Amino acid sequence: MLNIVLFGPPGAGKGTQSEKLIDRYKLVHLSTGDILRAEVASQTALGVEAKKLMDQGLLVPDSVVISMIEKKVDANVAGNGFIFDGFPRTAAQAEALDKMLDSKGTGINMMLSLEVDNEELIKRLLNRGKDSGRPDDQNEEVIRKRITEYNSKTAPLKEYYTSQNKYCGIPGIGSIDEIFLKLCTKIDS
Ligand code: AMP
Numbered sequence: 001m002l003n004i005v006l007f008g009p010p011g012a013g014k015g016t017q018s019e020k021l022i023d024r025y026k027l028v029h030l031s032t033g034d035i036l037r038a039e040v041a042s043q044t045a046l047g048v049e050a051k052k053l054m055d056q057g058l059l060v061p062d063s064v065v066i067s068m069i070e071k072k073v074d075a076n077v078a079g080n081g082f083i084f085d086g087f088p089r090t091a092a093q094a095e096a097l098d099k100m101l102d103s104k105g106t107g108i109n110m111m112l113s114l115e116v117d118n119e120e121l122i123k124r125l126l127n128r129g130k131d132s133g134r135p136d137d138q139n140e141e142v143i144r145k146r147i148t149e150y151n152s153k154t155a156p157l158k159e160y161y162t163s164q165n166k167y168c169g170i171p172g173i174g175s176i177d178e179i180f181l182k183l184c185t186k187i188d189s
Pocket of ligand 1: 010032033034036053054055057058059060061062065085087088089093146
């Protein structure tokens with residue numbers, strides 16, 4: 001299996017690049033943000049609770065996202081592998097993911113980290129908010145909160161994956177195709 005953590009702050013281009021990568025490498029895309037938004041849209045109990053946090057730019061509890069991912073991994077373990085997009089976002093999530101994959105005789109091959117500076121992220125997210133209809137992309141204060149959450153809880157995972165020799169940083173600036181090419185070069189090497 002080829003299991004990739006596609007990493008980076010909100011607005012770095014993870015969703016866009018995931019779509020291209022799943023097409024090229026025939027992987028299953030697991031985005032906790034997408035799964036949570038589907039729960040919100042269906043107004044499930046989980047979705048109603050998650051929305052309160054998402055609208056403030058805060059992370060939802062680890063236990064919630066870990067069990068969501070576990071179900072999807074179980075359902076797709078016979079495939080070529082996974083792209084994890086927006087997960088893991090905390091040390092507890094990263095450890096749970098390693099355990100989960102290990103129990104299935106597989107593991108993360110690499111963490112590809114798209115690196116983009118804060119001001120560029122805010123510009124991109126406000127622009128995306130005009131089309132996406134995502135409430136958390138339309139308010140600069142919420143966007144800044146998401147970036148703060150990323151810097152305090154998620155960015156330290158770079159060290160977690162560096163210590164496993166799996167961290168690859170990629171500049172997330174340039175055209176979609178240029179960035180895609182850089183990602184493919186890392187995967188193929
Ligand atoms: P995203 O689409 O990845 O930017 O996620 C949108 C929002 O969903 C985040 O701001 C969080 O509130 C929540 N979320 C998504 N993935 C996670 C995760 N792995 N851990 C905690 N919260 C998450």
